[in-house]
Amino acid sequence: MNGRKSLAVRLALVTLLTTGSIFFISSGALYFMVRDIMLEHAEDQARELTHATANRIRSSLNEVAGSAQGLASALNSGQIRPDGLFPVLDDVTLQSDAVQGTAVTYEPYAADPDERYFGPFSYETPDGIERMNLGGDDFDYFTRDWYQIPALTRSGFWTEPFPSAADPDRLITTYSRPFFDPDDAEALRGIVTMDIELPALTERVDEVEIFDSGFAFLVSPRTRFITYPQRDWIMRESLFSLAETLDEPELRELGRHIQRTDEGFSRVPEVLLEEPARLYHVRLPEANWAVGVIIPERELFGDILRVMHWVLIIAALGFFILLGTITGISRGITRPLKGLASSAGEIARGNLDRPLPPIRTGDEVGQLAHSLDEMRLSLKDYINDLTATTAAKERMESELKIARNIQMSFLPKRLDLADLDVGIDLAARLIPAKEVGGDLYDFFPLREHNALFFAVGDVSDKGVPAALFMAVTKTLVKGIAEQDPRDPGEILARVNNELCLNNDNGMFVTYLCGVLDLGSGEVRLANAGHNPPLIRRADGTYDWLKLPPGLVLGAMEDMEYPVQTVQLGPGDALLLYTDGVTEAADGEQRLYDEDRLFQLYGEIASRPAREQVDAVLASVERFADGATQADDITVLALRYCPRDGECAE
Numbered sequence: 001m002n003g004r005k006s007l008a009v010r011l012a013l014v015t016l017l018t019t020g021s022i023f024f025i026s027s028g029a030l031y032f033m034v035r036d037i038m039l040e041h042a043e044d045q046a047r048e049l050t051h052a053t054a055n056r057i058r059s060s061l062n063e064v065a066g067s068a069q070g071l072a073s074a075l076n077s078g079q080i081r082p083d084g085l086f087p088v089l090d091d092v093t094l095q096s097d098a099v100q101g102t103a104v105t106y107e108p109y110a111a112d113p114d115e116r117y118f119g120p121f122s123y124e125t126p127d128g129i130e131r132m133n134l135g136g137d138d139f140d141y142f143t144r145d146w147y148q149i150p151a152l153t154r155s156g157f158w159t160e161p162f163p164s165a166a167d168p169d170r171l172i173t174t175y176s177r178p179f180f181d182p183d184d185a186e187a188l189r190g191i192v193t194m195d196i197e198l199p200a201l202t203e204r205v206d207e208v209e210i211f212d213s214g215f216a217f218l219v220s221p222r223t224r225f226i227t228y229p230q231r232d233w234i235m236r237e238s239l240f241s242l243a244e245t246l247d248e249p250e251l252r253e254l255g256r257h258i259q260r261t262d263e264g265f266s267r268v269p270e271v272l273l274e275e276p277a278r279l280y281h282v283r284l285p286e287a288n289w290a291v292g293v294i295i296p297e298r299e300l301f302g303d304i305l306r307v308m309h310w311v312l313i314i315a316a317l318g319f320f321i322l323l324g325t326i327t328g329i330s331r332g333i334t335r336p337l338k339g340l341a342s343s344a345g346e347i348a349r350g351n352l353d354r355p356l357p358p359i360r361t362g363d364e365v366g367q368l369a370h371s372l373d374e375m376r377l378s379l380k381d382y383i384n385d386l387t388a389t390t391a392a393k394e395r396m397e398s399e400l401k402i403a404r405n406i407q408m409s410f411l412p413k414r415l416d417l418a419d420l421d422v423g424i425d426l427a428a429r430l431i432p433a434k435e436v437g438g439d440l441y442d443f444f445p446l447r448e449h450n451a452l453f454f455a456v457g458d459v460s461d462k463g464v465p466a467a468l469f470m471a472v473t474k475t476l477v478k479g480i481a482e483q484d485p486r487d488p489g490e491i492l493a494r495v496n497n498e499l500c501l502n503n504d505n506g507m508f509v510t511y512l513c514g515v516l517d518l519g520s521g522e523v524r525l526a527n528a529g530h531n532p533p534l535i536r537r538a539d540g541t542y543d544w545l546k547l548p549p550g551l552v553l554g555a556m557e558d559m560e561y562p563v564q565t566v567q568l569g570p571g572d573a574l575l576l577y578t579d580g581v582t583e584a585a586d587g588e589q590r591l592y593d594e595d596r597l598f599q600l601y602g603e604i605a606s607r608p609a610r611e612q613v614d615a616v617l618a619s620v621e622r623f624a625d626g627a628t629q630a631d632d633i634t635v636l637a638l639r640y641c642p643r644d645g646e647c648a649e
Contacts, residue, residue, distance in 0.1 A: 057291065205217065254266065457512070570642050
């Protein structure tokens, strides 16, 4: 397996991962949906419970405020005299279950011109009603909040809890109400106060139950705890003091939220209960207190967490069952595939005779096995055909190599003029575009006439047909030239007529030839549609050699080819070439062209003939820069050196 997982394992893993991802995504979405629903339900429940608790407290507060308002109205009307207050205060205290004590405190000297302080106070004790007179050097009630604030605001006021004047160990909250002079409604005469013991209020808050450990609490306008399960915090700590002590900014934000809003549902920092919780609070406008109900999140979301726990257990069991089922199905699918893989491996190693395992399932695997077997048989036939074709191609390539060697053997390698008293520097080279080509060059001495025949030609095609046409042309030219070499135009005319016979393929050849008189240096040239040669004089001047035009050989019978005579002096040179030089192209299809060849010849014409040929071929190769050669390339260079030393640079 080379460390790779089998198809069955991968199929099982992909299926399980996909199923698991869908399950967990859907379960997570379901969890958060149910969580939001439960949170909304808990908020509704906490709201109802908090409002119910607040209403019970407000009922007690309103009862006390109503009693104080009634007493203040009686004092405003002058129905009650200062010396008759105690019986009235006793009755008010006893008649109300919420009131623990009632007092009427007068402005200085308002009740008695001789008394600065006058504050009759009746309060309830386990033994009955007790009476006392508030005021004096040790108790200046004019400085108390419950006196100063309603005196200034001319309205009712609830104080924060404080120790009772009658019993400092008892915490009370007081409702204060101003009353005025019966004869002057704007003249403050005093303050009516009614006290409520904290236990009378906190018991109603402590009775609140929600879930198993949820509870209610009461805070003052400054968020000081009036009632809370942690008793040592009552009237000693507030949300702000705890925020400073515990360095918990979220607790401070919670306190501000309670102060600024009439009611709301918010998250409680973990530091308060050491676990996440939710809080719903309602403000009591009468006393500016706030009632809150706290629900721990572990109880709020406990049911859904238990459900999700069981869902995960059931899902795990389902995964194991699904794994077993998928593994069984995967193995049933992959078992025949393993046999096919083994057979395919043998086929890949070249064993096409191994039969495939029989698979009769009729499904896609069976179709695959049938197709693979057909492929094996087709591949076997193809390889047999390819082997035969390759052998034939190798034979053809071998034959083309032999043909190339034969063609190259047709071309002269060197000029043998040892028996003639003349110096000729001549070199030629042919580079075919294919194994065999259609270009040709030729040179041979005409000893009977003390002359040299030289020529360059280019057949209209390439490959084997062109090579054969080239061989025929070369043979005809040499045979006719050796009979009568005096007129190269006549030689071309006779060769042309021979090539036109039975030329059904319409092939033709461009041809340039010359006969050099080795004694006089006279050259007679004839051209059959070939590129003009270059000539260089011994004094260093060079130019194109303009020749009279002539039709290509093999195109039309009975054509005439004019002859032009050129006189070569010692050291003069000629360069003949085919269009494979000037039409050579680079990778961008730009041509080498005649101008480039002309410029190059000016640089190399004084060199030996072999160096000239090599320089031209090297320049063309550099220009092509690796581009495919499209045509045969042939170059022939000749320098006339009738005496020794006259061809030296």
